[in-house]
Amino acid sequence: MSQGDILQSMKEGSEKAQAVVAPATTLEEAIAYAVNLTVQEGGTTMAAPGMDDAARKALSAACGEKGITLLDSPLRAQMTKIHTAFTWADRGIADTGTLVLNSDSEEFRIATMLSETHVAVLPVDNIVPSMDALEGYMTEHFKKGPGYIAFVTGPSRTADIERILTIGVHGPKRLHILFLDGGEK
Amino acid sequence: MIHTPETEKEFKAQIKKSLEKDFMRKTLTNFSVAYRQSRSNAFANLDLEGMREDIACMKDAGIPNLTVLFDEFKKNAEAAGTIIHVAKDGDEANRIIAQIAKENGVKRIVKSKSMTAEETFLNDHLEKDGYEVVETDLGEWIIQMRHEGPSHMVMPAIHLSRYQVGELFSDVTAKKQDPEDIEGLVRVARKELRPTFIAADMGISGGNFAIADSGAIGLVTNEGNARLTTTLPRVHVALMGFDKLVPDVSAAMKILKILPRNATGQALTSYVTWIKGTNECAPGPEGKKIQHMIFLDNGRLALAKDPIFAEVLRCIRCGACANVCPIYRMVGGHTFGHVYIGAIGLILTTFFHGKEKARGIVKCCLNCQSCKGVCPSKIDLPFLIKNVYAKVQEEDGGKPLKTRLTSLLLKNRRLFHTTMKAAAKMQGPATDGPYVRHLPNFLMGDHNFRRLPAIADRSLRDDWKQVKPKVTNPTLKVALFGGCAGDFIYPEQGKAFAKLCEAYNVSVDYPMDQSCCGLPTMMMAQMDTAKDIAAQNVKAFTAGDYDYIVTLCASCGSHIKENFPKLLTKKGAVPADVKAMADKLIDFSSFMNDVVKVKSEDFMNLGRKVTYHYPCHLVRGLEVTEAPMALLEKAGVNYVESNESQVCCGFSGSFSVDFPMISKNMVAHKLDNAEATGATTLVTDCPGCVLQLRGGAEARGMNLTVKHMAEVLLEEKK
Ligand code: SF4
Numbered sequence: 001m002s003q004g005d006i007l008q009s010m011k012e013g014s015e016k017a018q019a020v021v022a023p024a025t026t027l028e029e030a031i032a033y034a035v036n037l038t039v040q041e042g043g044t045t046m047a048a049p050g051m052d053d054a055a056r057k058a059l060s061a062a063c064g065e066k067g068i069t070l071l072d073s074p075l076r077a078q079m080t081k082i083h084t085a086f087t088w089a090d091r092g093i094a095d096t097g098t099l100v101l102n103s104d105s106e107e108f109r110i111a112t113m114l115s116e117t118h119v120a121v122l123p124v125d126n127i128v129p130s131m132d133a134l135e136g137y138m139t140e141h142f143k144k145g146p147g148y149i150a151f152v153t154g155p156s157r158t159a160d161i162e163r164i165l166t167i168g169v170h171g172p173k174r175l176h177i178l179f180l181d182g183g184e185k
Numbered sequence: 186m187i188h189t190p191e192t193e194k195e196f197k198a199q200i201k202k203s204l205e206k207d208f209m210r211k212t213l214t215n216f217s218v219a220y221r222q223s224r225s226n227a228f229a230n231l232d233l234e235g236m237r238e239d240i241a242c243m244k245d246a247g248i249p250n251l252t253v254l255f256d257e258f259k260k261n262a263e264a265a266g267t268i269i270h271v272a273k274d275g276d277e278a279n280r281i282i283a284q285i286a287k288e289n290g291v292k293r294i295v296k297s298k299s300m301t302a303e304e305t306f307l308n309d310h311l312e313k314d315g316y317e318v319v320e321t322d323l324g325e326w327i328i329q330m331r332h333e334g335p336s337h338m339v340m341p342a343i344h345l346s347r348y349q350v351g352e353l354f355s356d357v358t359a360k361k362q363d364p365e366d367i368e369g370l371v372r373v374a375r376k377e378l379r380p381t382f383i384a385a386d387m388g389i390s391g392g393n394f395a396i397a398d399s400g401a402i403g404l405v406t407n408e409g410n411a412r413l414t415t416t417l418p419r420v421h422v423a424l425m426g427f428d429k430l431v432p433d434v435s436a437a438m439k440i441l442k443i444l445p446r447n448a449t450g451q452a453l454t455s456y457v458t459w460i461k462g463t464n465e466c467a468p469g470p471e472g473k474k475i476q477h478m479i480f481l482d483n484g485r486l487a488l489a490k491d492p493i494f495a496e497v498l499r500c501i502r503c504g505a506c507a508n509v510c511p512i513y514r515m516v517g518g519h520t521f522g523h524v525y526i527g528a529i530g531l532i533l534t535t536f537f538h539g540k541e542k543a544r545g546i547v548k549c550c551l552n553c554q555s556c557k558g559v560c561p562s563k564i565d566l567p568f569l570i571k572n573v574y575a576k577v578q579e580e581d582g583g584k585p586l587k588t589r590l591t592s593l594l595l596k597n598r599r600l601f602h603t604t605m606k607a608a609a610k611m612q613g614p615a616t617d618g619p620y621v622r623h624l625p626n627f628l629m630g631d632h633n634f635r636r637l638p639a640i641a642d643r644s645l646r647d648d649w650k651q652v653k654p655k656v657t658n659p660t661l662k663v664a665l666f667g668g669c670a671g672d673f674i675y676p677e678q679g680k681a682f683a684k685l686c687e688a689y690n691v692s693v694d695y696p697m698d699q700s701c702c703g704l705p706t707m708m709m710a711q712m713d714t715a716k717d718i719a720a721q722n723v724k725a726f727t728a729g730d731y732d733y734i735v736t737l738c739a740s741c742g743s744h745i746k747e748n749f750p751k752l753l754t755k756k757g758a759v760p761a762d763v764k765a766m767a768d769k770l771i772d773f774s775s776f777m778n779d780v781v782k783v784k785s786e787d788f789m790n791l792g793r794k795v796t797y798h799y800p801c802h803l804v805r806g807l808e809v810t811e812a813p814m815a816l817l818e819k820a821g822v823n824y825v826e827s828n829e830s831q832v833c834c835g836f837s838g839s840f841s842v843d844f845p846m847i848s849k850n851m852v853a854h855k856l857d858n859a860e861a862t863g864a865t866t867l868v869t870d871c872p873g874c875v876l877q878l879r880g881g882a883e884a885r886g887m888n889l890t891v892k893h894m895a896e897v898l899l900e901e902k903k
Pocket residue numbers: 506509510511512513527528549550551552553554555556557566567
């Protein structure tokens with residue numbers, strides 16, 4: 001599979017699972033996207049666990065401009081307040097449109113599970129064609145001791161009432177995936 | 186608390202009640218139709234058969250080694266801080282979990298969906314001990330509040346309407362909820378359960394796989410509640426059966442690739458969560474989670490050693506065997522099962538919850554093979570259901586008189602054939618043309634939905650000398666396996682076959698020592714008789730050196746091809762004569778189309794309007810779908826496909842006598858669909874289906890002729 005095919009398949013898989021896919025050439029662009037989306041949705045807070053200092057600084061500035069609060073650690077104290085979670089995604093699985101999130105950190109888990117909207121930045125070089133390519137990644141991850149990995153395909157959903165597909169039960173109601181194609185991270 | 190009938194009478198009463206639940210029936214019927222489509226979309230471009238084979242092989246390699254896998258898992262999980270327990274039964278599992286709660290000063294517990302916890306009735310136990318337990322999967326939450334069990338493994342509340350949920354949620358929130366606004370109802374769950382998650386001290390989950398070489402578990406969910414359950418509270422307890430152990434990530438992924446596709450037609454669920462050891466958890470000791478895992482035996486380790494039943498441990502709990510079951514869709518999971526429902530439930534109930542809970546349901550299977558055809562682990566569910574039925578009867582000490590008599594009769598070919606002859610004479614005054622005039626008393630009432638055929642004056646074997654095709658230098662030498670219905674009720678079908686063979690220069694023998702194929706005895710779970718009869722038939726057909734053994738009965742055919750080898754396996758191997766008979770066996774349509782290779786020029790092409798019913802044992806037993814279509818095309822008829830043309834007609838021999846209320850609904854469904862095509866002839870490939878459909882059409886006074894394919898081909902032949 002060429003990289004173009006992989007990207008196309010990742011996009012189709014994600015969209016089929018009701019995720020929104022958009023391109024981003026730099027992390028700044030991704031930050032702007034997340035902040036604007038939060039404003040559009042009427043959100044006032046963001047959580048961004050796992051961002052390095054530089055990214056956090058840029059995010060903090062962008063949030064400040066739009067009057068959005070960038071929540072500080074520990075998020076456990078603010079569990080009901082998280083509108084947008086802005087995070088990296090570790091890997092992508094193209095054929096199902098799945099994000100692989102290294103969720104070892106509790107902060108990361110709280111943000112990605114309890115937010116209303118999750119914006120994940122996925123470096124395009126980290127997308128694999130199918131799950132099989134991740135066997136090594138998974139085995140390695142669990143070799144070092146405790147660990148928590150999440151495969152996420154679209155937003156939270158249920159069909160428990162009359163089999164009618166309804167989005168957003170316990171997890172994020174919206175999932176945006178930004179394909180980062182600028183050699184960053 | 187769930188209630189499951191323990192006597193046949195009570196069970197039948199419950200079936201009748203379930204049949205009145207119109208909403209449920211409609212929902213389950215729509216679901217079963219939609220499911221077939223979404224499943225096939227989900228597997229488009231994938232090698233489904235290869236994937237199924239992989240799962241079966243992987244599981245079969247693990248089943249004899251579950252304790253080895255367990256030891257490995259334990260070592261790896263303990264190294265990451267998890268505390269591992271083994272529970273020999275449900276009670277012990279519940280006690281262990283209650284003890285963990287006590288030791289950790291737990292008050293509030295949240296649960297994500299776990300069939301294993303349903304199996305042990307964990308909630309009841311914990312609530313009795315004074316804990317507050319809240320199910321967080323939407324469907325489970327709904328049924329918990331209604332004090333019901335799940336009616337489906339994957340969609341626990343599928344039996345309920347939005348109105349029932351709306352009413353319940355209005356009570357919960359003390360505010361009127363609009364039942365038409367399903368999104369609104371879902372929001373109620375999100376809003377109500379958030380604080381519960383946040384306040385909980387302990388989270389209980391199940392596990393879809395336990396990976397031995399890493400000590401991690403995997404959870405496959407859509408809502409996101411399992412993630413919260415395993416993240417927010419300071420204690421996490423996972424309860425799993427031993428059968429969830431797999432060797433490595435690659436094996437887990439094999440399951441993951443097939444499970445959501447086969448369960449709901451999704452490529453992957455929204456969330457797959459992989460957890461190993463005591464992860465970060467701020468409120469836990471030293472900022473770490475307290476994690477316990479309980480492996481439940483409850484009969485699994487003994488099952489793993491059982492030569493027949495070990496196969497059930499391949500189950501990955503996808504729920505598909507219920508989705509496609511024509512009985513499930515009519516009566517729902519609360520009737521068609523105990524805790525586990527559908528085909529797999531019919532089997533597991535005996536082992537996990539005892540024969541009392543299984544007694545009613547084990548008999549209630551059409552042997553239609555639909556479940557087997559979709560099972561991702563290739564479990565021979567219908568065969569195991571019959572075996573479990575035999576087990577329950579044995580443990581109940583003795584078989585019903587009717588069963589014993591039938592068994593005795595069918596075992597002795599001469600006695601059986603003499604009886605049939607006598608019956609043909611005796612019924613004389615009670616017949617009305619080809620039908621029985623009055624039904625015997627025990628068949629009245631519920632059974633009036635179809636007219637039963639009379640036994641033919643002269644059987645096929647009586648007339649065989651005259652019927653046998655007269656050919657010189659035949660191109661093929663075949664034997665005909667008649668089957669009971671073909672021999673004694675509808676000899677005209679065999680005669681049509683003989684005429685066709687004469688026209689195509691094929692010689693046909695009718696070995697006189699052949700008897701009933703034995704399927705009816707297997708349906709009554711008389712496994713020993715089924716074996717005896719199978720052996721008699723193999724002997725009868727071994728003498729002649731036939732190119733093919735042709736049968737007009739799809740049920741006999743699939744029984745011979747598939748069950749004879751299973752029944753007659755000796756020391757793990759299938760004897761050569763049994764294998765030869767199974768290999769030579771071919772159904773009528775495949776024989777005419779693929780072997781004789783009839784041509785369009787041979788037929789008159791009159792263009793009469795026909796539709797077709799696929800016999801269960803033709804499509805799912807012998808896996809034949811194309812030959813009948815090719816024949817109809819060559820015959821030049823105007824073929825119109827019926828909706829759900831591959832769904833069972835509801836005959837299934839003694840089933841339709843035992844459960845007339847189900848059989849009646851099924852044949853009605855079939856005939857409605859046939860009627861909608863506007864066809865005047867309904868063709869099929871099995872005398873059993875002819876009996877059911879013709880009898881049903883006659884009782885309704887329909888303008889629809891039901892015929893066997895052999896009769897239609899002969900009529901169309903130039
Ligand atoms: S064989 Fe048919 S009737 Fe029996 S359990 Fe399977 S699907 Fe249901």
